[in-house]
Amino acid sequence: MQLSPSPRAADLKARLEAFMAEHIYPAEARYYRESEELGPWKVQPVVEELKPLARVAGLWNLFLPESDHGAGLSNLDYAPLCEVMGRSHLAPEVFNCSAPDTGNMEVLARYGTPEQQARWLTPLLEGRIRSGFAMTEPAVASSDATNIESRITRDGDDYVINGRKWFTTGATDPRCKILIFMGKTDPDNADRHRQQSMILVPMDTPGITVHRPLPVFGFYGMPDRASEVSFEDVRVPAANMLLGEGRGFEIAQGRLGPGRIHHCMRLIGLAERVLEKVCARAEERVAFGRPVAEQTVTLERIAEARIAIEQARLLTLKAAWMMDTVGNKQAKAEIAMIKVAVPNMACRVIDMAIQLFGGAGVTNDFALGAAYATARLLRIADGPDEVHRNQIGRLELRRQRAARS
Numbered sequence: 409m410q411l412s413p414s415p416r417a418a419d420l421k422a423r424l425e426a427f428m429a430e431h432i433y434p435a436e437a438r439y440y441r442e443s444e445e446l447g448p449w450k451v452q453p454v455v456e457e458l459k460p461l462a463r464v465a466g467l468w469n470l471f472l473p474e475s476d477h478g479a480g481l482s483n484l485d486y487a488p489l490c491e492v493m494g495r496s497h498l499a500p501e502v503f504n505c506s507a508p509d510t511g512n513m514e515v516l517a518r519y520g521t522p523e524q525q526a527r528w529l530t531p532l533l534e535g536r537i538r539s540g541f542a543m544t545e546p547a548v549a550s551s552d553a554t555n556i557e558s559r560i561t562r563d564g565d566d567y568v569i570n571g572r573k574w575f576t577t578g579a580t581d582p583r584c585k586i587l588i589f590m591g592k593t594d595p596d597n598a599d600r601h602r603q604q605s606m607i608l609v610p611m612d613t614p615g616i617t618v619h620r621p622l623p624v625f626g627f628y629g630m631p632d633r634a635s636e637v638s639f640e641d642v643r644v645p646a647a648n649m650l651l652g653e654g655r656g657f658e659i660a661q662g663r664l665g666p667g668r669i670h671h672c673m674r675l676i677g678l679a680e681r682v683l684e685k686v687c688a689r690a691e692e693r694v695a696f697g698r699p700v701a702e703q704t705v706t707l708e709r710i711a712e713a714r715i716a717i718e719q720a721r722l723l724t725l726k727a728a729w730m731m732d733t734v735g736n737k738q739a740k741a742e743i744a745m746i747k748v749a750v751p752n753m754a755c756r757v758i759d760m761a762i763q764l765f766g767g768a769g770v771t772n773d774f775a776l777g778a779a780y781a782t783a784r785l786l787r788i789a790d791g792p793d794e795v796h797r798n799q800i801g802r803l804e805l806r807r808q809r810a811a812r813s
């Protein structure tokens with residue numbers, strides 16, 4: 409496994425870091441202020457101001473691997489870039505590399521028809537609109553996606569959609585124009601993995617109601633724009649179906665691998681940035697006659713954080729390398745491993761930072777509140793830890809069984 413990035417990725421990383429220093433870090437305080445003042449139904453103007461600069465700088469759509477649409481970087485080459493973006497809550501969207509749009513663009517690039525791509529992928533790639541992914545439902549345990557109950561019923565040349573979703577990230581954003589909706593087209597199919605389909609639902613279709621935003625630890629609009637949405641006799645053309653009826657799980661598998669590794673890459677960047685803040689603070693803050701950095705407990709904590717970040721990064725790079733070399737399906741154990749390891753690592757590092765910052769740690773003055781909220785939500789979003797651990801355990805048993813026989 410070659411760990412150093414290609415010359416192209418190294419060049420992009422240097423340019424990305426320069427852009428972060430010049431435009432992103434100085435704008436962060438404004439971003440947090442605007443998020444708080446404007447809330448989840450509005451767009452922070454700072455984001456829209458910075459997007460054209462990132463695009464002109466050629467730091468745009470870096471996430472799409474082997475694609476005509478994006479930068480065409482491998483996952484291994486994208487990893488250090490995504491990590492740099494993850495250092496700031498503001499950055500990913502400025503570079504058009506933020507969830508859930510990246511996952512949705514991947515779906516459209518891989519599975520969309522030319523018409524679907526022209527209508528939705530192009531404006532998403534240009535950063536003119538945003539999108540959402542509506543799978544999770546309040547009424548059922550959605551970590552088991554076979555439980556999803558919403559209906560997508562064929563009626564002549566249309567499909568009619570009924571159901572209630574929540575945690576649909578992005579639905580309160582006025583720029584959100586399209587949802588990828590998951591629901592049952594064939595609820596009686598004996599194969600539970602063939603019951604679900606995914607369909608494109610424009611946000612302005614009659615029958616859609618966005619009921620409320622859902623805060624993450626009291627934060628609205630940042631670090632997430634989750635919301636509750638209902639669908640009542642929502643009618644869309646049959647041509648909006650993605651890939652075909654009954655293929656929802658197939659698409660979900662294709663979507664979740666890249667989406668999960670991107671979250672992990674960003675969280676490594678976030679943990680790294682938090683550790684930088686810890687080291688600076690520990691050296692300047694004096695308690696009981698000496699800098700906090702001189703307390704052995706601080707040295708222990710910093711060392712533990714450094715070890716944990718390095719471990720998480722190496723495992724993530726291995727998962728990226730496997731996705732590039734043997735494919736997302738073969739890399740599923742590694743993807744599941746990082747989905748557990750990285751958010752847990754980030755939670756531990758940020759929790760240590762909060763303690764070291766004292767009272768300031770529980771505010772967002774040093775962006776630690778938002779950092780913790782981000783890391784903690786990712787122990788649940790895209791599947792809770794337990795589900796991934798179960799999968800890792802089952803794969804390990806299967807592997808050991810095969811080795812014995």
Ligand SMILES: Cc1cc2nc3c(=O)[nH]c(=O)nc-3n(C[C@H](O)[C@H](O)[C@H](O)COP(=O)(O)OP(=O)(O)OC[C@H]3O[C@@H](n4cnc5c(N)ncnc54)[C@H](O)[C@@H]3O)c2cc1C
Pocket residue numbers: 508540541542543544545548549550551552574575576577578624632634785788789790791792794795798
């Ligand atoms: C901020 C945020 C943003 C999100 N964005 C989106 C989005 O854009 N689109 C979308 O569709 N969804 C989104 N989600 C939803 C997320 O994917 C689900 O919350 C997650 O899959 C868990 O489903 P659930 O909430 O129904 O929990 P449940 O399925 O009710 O599970 C609850 C708990 O039960 C335990 N559990 C479940 N299964 C097992 C098991 N096999 N073994 C042991 N314990 C288990 C776990 O502790 C789990 O956390 C988001 C969630 C959050 C928090």
